[in-house]
Amino acid sequence: MxxxxxxxxxxxxxxxxxxxxxxxxxxxxxxxxxxxxxxxxxxxxxxxxxxxxxxxxxxxxxxxxxxxxxxxxxxxxxxxxxxxxxxxxxxxxxxxxxxxxxxxxxxxxxxxxxxxxxxxxxxxxxxxxLAPETNMHGVLVDVYGIGVMITGESGIGKSETALELVKNGHRLVADDNVEIKEVNKNVLMGSAPELIQHLLEIRGLGIINVMTLFGAGCILTEKRIMLNVHLENWTDNNTYDRLGLEDKKIKILNSEVTKKVIPIRPGRSLAGIIEVAAMNHRLNQMGHNAAHEFNDRLNEKIKNNGGSQ
The missing domain is CATH 3.40.1390.20 (HprK N-terminal domain-like)
Structure with a gap:
């Protein structure tokens, strides 16, 4: 109010x-x-x-x-x-x-x-x-200038992944609870509730203050949410996108945000994958899409081979 x-x-x-x-x-x-x-x-x-x-x-x-x-x-x-x-x-x-x-x-x-x-x-x-607002369970991190909202079930490793990203030089916006305001159509701004600003909850360690440990340059008070990375446990029965041609979206309030589902299994570097996802999202916004380019090459190859027979 x-x-x-x-x-x-x-x-x-x-x-x-x-x-x-x-x-x-x-x-x-x-x-x-x-x-x-x-x-x-x-x-x-x-x-x-x-x-x-x-x-x-x-x-x-x-x-x-x-x-x-x-x-x-x-x-x-x-x-x-x-x-x-x-x-x-x-x-x-x-x-x-x-x-x-x-x-x-x-x-x-x-x-x-x-x-x-x-x-x-x-x-x-x-x-x-006075913008419409809501709260979401997740972690918001600024990765290479892209606001990445990490979601997933409780205990799946969202905060630990955010900690690794912060150690790599990226900035934490909010952990566990993200306050989201829709300031314009498809423009969602995320921030942390005042009570938990600058804090990360790491199971086994407890609450840590990111700004105290890593400096003021590792935190950000507010960031536009541009990409949702959803973490889920790897299931052999599920079919995961291997080319990147699927255009998944998550709806928040009246806006939509690009969504990437990342399956978790031992040996996968989640922080590294999210860094690449952020950079790839930026390239897509600039008009470069590796998946579409590969698909075009494949179709052209099939077309040429078919014509030579």
Missing amino acids: LLVKDLVEEFDLKIWGGNAGLENEIPSFDLSRPGLEIAGYFSHYSSDRVQVLGMKEISFFERVLSDQDREDRAKRLCRKETPCIIVTRSQQPPLELIEACNETNTVLLITEDNTTNFTSRITTYLEKE
């Missing part, structure tokens, strides 16, 4: 009215620039959004509207579901607006920033804070 007081602290905003509404909840990451509303058109007023008034809106309010209209528009702007109104460029809010905000507990805030910069900053902040 995001409250108006959180905005005040994040952007160092000054409070000019409606102090009793600092606990108002902000339900939407969308902003409203109520220019038409100040002119009198309220048919499609998005009253449940953060309202931003720039120089044009304040100038029109003060210079064009009559005293009666200013009072009317101020009251209609401030509704019980309106979380707050923010005036940019340190402009003096109209007296009618201050009074309406005090009456309805709509917080009236002032920022020194100009309208364009402020709307950009607050939109990015709201999209992140």
Whole structure:
């Protein structure tokens, strides 16, 4: 839940009215620039959004509207579901607006920033804070710039693999519990709950602090999840992808992430396999796919041999 007081602290905003509404909840990451509303058109007023008034809106309010209209528009702007109104460029809010905000507990805030910069900053902040979120059991590691989410049954070796990756110079984001936010379509950001940040649980050793042992360069607070590596015990009855032509996905919230299933058996270097998986994923994103290239060569060879007979 995001409250108006959180905005005040994040952007160092000054409070000019409606102090009793600092606990108002902000339900939407969308902003409203109520220019038409100040002119009198309220048919499609998005009253449940953060309202931003720039120089044009304040100038029109003060210079064009009559005293009666200013009072009317101020009251209609401030509704019980309106979380707050923010005036940019340190402009003096109209007296009618201050009074309406005090009456309805709509917080009236002032920022020194100009309208364009402020709307950009607050939109990015709201999209992140109000993004759909979930938690997943797994380990998130930054491997060669690729956010790799390692999943699998409890005790299969996820944390031990992450420890080996950290020793190889990669960075830990979260162990055991990964908080995931969908900041955009197919853009999932993962982080660790505050309680377990920088920590790894290794069976037989217990809890270790990765930052204390290996330095601050081995941890990362947040990373985009780009690849899921799922570990499972090797079963002879299962048929595993040997060429890499299968395009498996895992769905998290409303987004999809490429999934690779890695069977575990003695002698396999999981850390090394995950490093190669991350590098190969990056190559695939750049348009190079070894599996498809091999398949094309094979088809061409078959075609040529068939034609020569």
